[in-house]
Amino acid sequence: MKNNKVLITGGAGFIGSNYVEYILQNPEDEIFVLDKLTYAGNLKNLETVSDKITFIKGDICDEGLIDKLFSEHQFQKVVHFAAESHVDNSISGPSEFIQTNIVGTFNLLQASYKTWMTGPNALKDEFGNARFLHISTDEVYGTLGETGLFTEKTSYAPNSPYSASKASSDFIVRSYFHTYGLPVVTTNCSNNYGPYQHKEKLIPTVIRKAISGEPIPIYGDGKNVRDWLYVTDHCSGIYRALQNGRLGETYNIGGKNERNNIYIAEVICDLLDEMLPKNTSYKELITYVKDRPGHDFRYAIDASKIEKELGWKAAENFESGIRKTISWYLENRDRL
Numbered sequence: 001m002k003n004n005k006v007l008i009t010g011g012a013g014f015i016g017s018n019y020v021e022y023i024l025q026n027p028e029d030e031i032f033v034l035d036k037l038t039y040a041g042n043l044k045n046l047e048t049v050s051d052k053i054t055f056i057k058g059d060i061c062d063e064g065l066i067d068k069l070f071s072e073h074q075f076q077k078v079v080h081f082a083a084e085s086h087v088d089n090s091i092s093g094p095s096e097f098i099q100t101n102i103v104g105t106f107n108l109l110q111a112s113y114k115t116w117m118t119g120p121n122a123l124k125d126e127f128g129n130a131r132f133l134h135i136s137t138d139e140v141y142g143t144l145g146e147t148g149l150f151t152e153k154t155s156y157a158p159n160s161p162y163s164a165s166k167a168s169s170d171f172i173v174r175s176y177f178h179t180y181g182l183p184v185v186t187t188n189c190s191n192n193y194g195p196y197q198h199k200e201k202l203i204p205t206v207i208r209k210a211i212s213g214e215p216i217p218i219y220g221d222g223k224n225v226r227d228w229l230y231v232t233d234h235c236s237g238i239y240r241a242l243q244n245g246r247l248g249e250t251y252n253i254g255g256k257n258e259r260n261n262i263y264i265a266e267v268i269c270d271l272l273d274e275m276l277p278k279n280t281s282y283k284e285l286i287t288y289v290k291d292r293p294g295h296d297f298r299y300a301i302d303a304s305k306i307e308k309e310l311g312w313k314a315a316e317n318f319e320s321g322i323r324k325t326i327s328w329y330l331e332n333r334d335r336l
């Protein structure tokens with residue numbers, strides 16, 4: 001007999017599929033994965049676990065489908081990854097971001113509210129430990145200068161249509177806690193990397209371009225800084241927040257691995273020189289290109305709240321995680 005029915009939205013995407021693999025190491029719950037399979041979702045990401053989950057192809061913006069799934073399965077937990085996530089796409093076409101990230105999140109909250117909180121069994125019996133875990137981003141805080149860290153108390157100041165849509169969703173989640181008492185927890189993560197990441201992001205782009213001998217595009221002067229988090233470390237943080245996070249709270253999850261973009265490109269090239277040698281260094285392919293409009297300069301996370309309250313700590317540093325990541329892509333070149 002399984003403990004809980006857990007709905008994982010966006011579970012065929014990069015972080016979602018890593019999380020599904022992560023929690024199935026301890027298969028006490030019944031896992032339902034809901035994913036629209038946009039360009040960023042891939043059933044291959046779930047190949048190793050396909051016999052252990054129920055997969056549903058569908059869109060969180062489809063209110064009728066969401067209501068139907070909740071009334072049919074009576075989920076006790078929701079782990080909400082489904083989102084449009086690529087900043088560059090939000091600049092060229094923001095509409096999908098507003099729909100999926102805001103309206104889709106609202107549909108899930110509303111269905112959770114109806115299932116868990118209306119009727120005679122409100123938050124009792126099988127819904128006594130109900131949880132809605134909302135996965136968000138550090139980009140909601142805007143940009144930092146050379147110093148400082150984002151804490152959970154940093155004011156929201158999103159700069160791109162993507163981060164504005166995630167900030168909006170965070171606020172709607174917050175409102176369901178304060179207004180209705182919906183049992184929610186939100187996590188805000190820094191830049192993830194690792195197996196299954198979509199090829200549009202910086203790290204797979206550098207690996208792909210290098211291997212194919214094409215120019216490696218670095219936006220602007222390459223000095224922008226991101227705080228890199230190995231995806232499995234993110235998954236362990238999400239799991240702790242789901243199990244023991246305080247209701248209505250937000251937890252920042254970051255790897256304490258601040259690196260600038262040119263450093264990232266150079267390290268990948270150095271490792272490829274070692275792992276896949278050729279006559280000249282891959283570094284010669286690094287090419288500075290036009291900057292991203294409104295490009296945030298630096299993100300860096302203070303993760304002390306989740307470390308102290310929930311006993312979480314990132315296990316991987318960038319230099320060890322990137323070696324594993326490159327090995328994975330070299331073995332799975334079709335993913336580039």
Ligand SMILES: Cc1cn([C@H]2C[C@H](O)[C@@H](COP(=O)(O)OP(=O)(O)O[C@H]3O[C@H](CO)[C@@H](O)[C@H](O)[C@H]3O)O2)c(=O)[nH]c1=O
Pocket residue numbers: 085086087088136137138139189190191192200201202203205217218219224225226261292299
């Ligand atoms: C794709 C690409 C990116 N870049 C730069 C832009 C950024 O400064 C940095 C990382 O870019 P991206 O991989 O697109 O990731 P970024 O914009 O930081 O956002 C990521 O990290 C966020 C968390 O901070 C997530 O919320 C987003 O969903 C995720 O996409 O590298 C390049 O210089 N060249 C490139 O080709």
